[in-house]
Amino acid sequence: MCAAFAAAQGWTKAAIxxxxxxxYSSGLRDAFVAAAPDYGIEIVAEQSTSDTMAVDFxxxxxxxxxxxxxxxFAPYYYDTVGPKIIPQxxxxxxxxxxxxxxxxxxxxxxxVGDLATYHDVYFTNHYSPEDPSEKVQTFIANYTAAYGAESxxxxxxxxxxxxxxxAQAIExxxxxxxxxxxxxxxxxxxxxxxxxxxxxxxGTPAKSVAILTFEExxxxxxxxxxxxxx
Amino acid sequence: MxxxxxxxxxxxxxxxxxxxxxxxxxxxxxxxRMINFAHGEFIMVGGYTLFFTIPVLMxxxxxxxxxxxxxxxxxxVVGILAELLAYRPVRKKGNRMTAxxxxxxxxxxxxxxxxxxxxxxxxxxAITQDIFQSGTIDLLGVTxxxxxxxxxxxxxxxxxxxxxxxxxxxxxxxxxxxSENKAASTLVGINVxxxxxxxxxxxxxxxxxxxxxxxxxxxxxMTTMGSLLGLKAFVAAVLGGIGLxxxxxxxxxxxxxxxxxxxxxxxSSLANALVFVVLIIVLLVKPAGIMGKNVGEKV
Numbered sequence: 001m002c003a004a005f006a007a008a009q010g011w012t013k014a015a016i017x018x019x020x021x022x023x024y025s026s027g028l029r030d031a032f033v034a035a036a037p038d039y040g041i042e043i044v045a046e047q048s049t050s051d052t053m054a055v056d057f058x059x060x061x062x063x064x065x066x067x068x069x070x071x072x073f074a075p076y077y078y079d080t081v082g083p084k085i086i087p088q089x090x091x092x093x094x095x096x097x098x099x100x101x102x103x104x105x106x107x108x109x110x111x112v113g114d115l116a117t118y119h120d121v122y123f124t125n126h127y128s129p130e131d132p133s134e135k136v137q138t139f140i141a142n143y144t145a146a147y148g149a150e151s152x153x154x155x156x157x158x159x160x161x162x163x164x165x166x167a168q169a170i171e172x173x174x175x176x177x178x179x180x181x182x183x184x185x186x187x188x189x190x191x192x193x194x195x196x197x198x199x200x201x202x203g204t205p206a207k208s209v210a211i212l213t214f215e216e217x218x219x220x221x222x223x224x225x226x227x228x229x230x
Numbered sequence: 231m232x233x234x235x236x237x238x239x240x241x242x243x244x245x246x247x248x249x250x251x252x253x254x255x256x257x258x259x260x261x262x263r264m265i266n267f268a269h270g271e272f273i274m275v276g277g278y279t280l281f282f283t284i285p286v287l288m289x290x291x292x293x294x295x296x297x298x299x300x301x302x303x304x305x306x307v308v309g310i311l312a313e314l315l316a317y318r319p320v321r322k323k324g325n326r327m328t329a330x331x332x333x334x335x336x337x338x339x340x341x342x343x344x345x346x347x348x349x350x351x352x353x354x355x356a357i358t359q360d361i362f363q364s365g366t367i368d369l370l371g372v373t374x375x376x377x378x379x380x381x382x383x384x385x386x387x388x389x390x391x392x393x394x395x396x397x398x399x400x401x402x403x404x405x406x407x408x409s410e411n412k413a414a415s416t417l418v419g420i421n422v423x424x425x426x427x428x429x430x431x432x433x434x435x436x437x438x439x440x441x442x443x444x445x446x447x448x449x450x451x452m453t454t455m456g457s458l459l460g461l462k463a464f465v466a467a468v469l470g471g472i473g474l475x476x477x478x479x480x481x482x483x484x485x486x487x488x489x490x491x492x493x494x495x496x497x498s499s500l501a502n503a504l505v506f507v508v509l510i511i512v513l514l515v516k517p518a519g520i521m522g523k524n525v526g527e528k529v
Contacts, residue, residue, distance in 0.1 A: 020499040048499040055448045055455075058240045059493035066233060079354040083449035091366060091375040110356040112449040113364055
């Protein structure tokens with residue numbers, strides 16, 4: 001997903017920074033490395049830390065900045081991305097884009113110093129409340145009316161979709177028999193708040209993601225919806 | 231070459247923080263022969279003090295870094311309390327092993343206590359304010375951030391100050407005397423217990439300065455922030471020769487440089503592991519640490 005987005009932006013030279021000891025981070029790194037050739041992306045630098053709780057990335061960033069990368073893929077979590085990865089990348093003189101996955105969600109609450117350093121940061125998430133599609137906007141209006149805006153996050157949307165996915169499978173199967181519902185889910189196409197998805201034979205959905213970025217607004221960093229990516 | 235210089239500056243910056251914290255380990259070890267494993271938690275206490283005092287001080291129109299004075303005071307108090315409430319009673323009754331276990335206990339207590347306090351909690355907190363003037367400067371053709379320069383200069387300044395204090399003042403002389411021989415120090419009229427308390431206060435105060443540098447660079451505090459930092463600083467103290475003040479300084483700077491250069495030129499994810507390999511090799515060759523022979527300098 002990140003590789004597809006990078007290619008769509010016209011970036012061809014990518015650097016990777018990931019945590020070798022963390023399955024989330026190294027799994028995303030593997031997926032990015034595997035997808036990169038298909039999108040014509042060359043990996044010009046690959047740096048790592050042993051875990052996601054690392055605090056000092058300056059040596060890695062110096063190498064990445066010197067590699068001439070146009071985009072840095074850094075699958076870490078928000079509490080590392082906000083105060084450490086982005087400021088340290090900019091301090092090392094790296095001025096390109098920084099992209100990541102759903103672990104970036106929440107970075108806005110951990111932004112430090114000059115918010116202008118948070119430019120060109122993009123990440124993939126399950127959905128964005130700012131997605132203008134009718135499906136998303138109807139969900140947000142109904143959810144907020146029933147439960148308020150506070151608990152409205154990607155998990156709420158995922159739970160909503162999961163329920164309707166089962167409902168659709170029951171309709172297709174025409175029965176509430178467990179085995180029949182399971183069979184109905186294979187190859188099922190589902191259009192939900194968190195995107196369009198098709199389930200494979202194991203029930204794993206191949207779905208679209210929302211690409212988000214950060215923008216400064218009234219002295220605070222806020223998430224902005226960029227596009228959705230298949 | 232510029233790349234190399236840049237990595238050296240990064241190494242010096244990391245190393246200065248290690249050195250400051252290693253001083254706390256080495257001073258306490260020098261004087262009561264105990265590894266104060268709670269020292270890493272003193273950094274955490276300092277970090278949270280900074281987190282809470284920076285907004286207040288900035289409201290008063292003071293620069294953010296002045297909150298280090300509050301952190302030094304709070305850390306010194308915590309250090310003194312740890313000595314008076316935990317280490318001293320145990321030292322009177324137990325042996326060196328019980329003292330060591332007590333230190334681990336104090337470490338766990340402080341860490342979990344912080345997590346249990348609702349307004350601290352287990353989630354990391356970001357320090358949004360710039361502690362030092364932000365931005366980068368060019369030095370010998372190398373781009374570096376101002377925080378790195380401030381860190382290296384302040385650490386050098388503090389270390390020179392500490393050396394002068396140890397060698398030129400009466401209290402410093404008392405500390406050296408107690409570290410060499412407690413019984414003889416008592417004979418010549420030195421208040422041993424008071425000297426130990428002062429040592430704890432100074433060690434914890436240095437941890438607070440280290441916390442300032444940590445927060446200036448890494449911009450966030452969390453309850454476990456002192457664990458790995460404390461461990462690395464402890465390694466630095468052992469590498470240089472535990473109990474020796476110049477050893478802690480040398481060890482800290484060396485560990486920082488080794489870490490930065492390994493990250494840059496060998497493997498970034500193996501940096502932590504290789505630092506400890508270096509320690510093992512040095513200890514095999516020189517069990518007392520790099521400056522180990524210099525016994526007369528003990529504090």
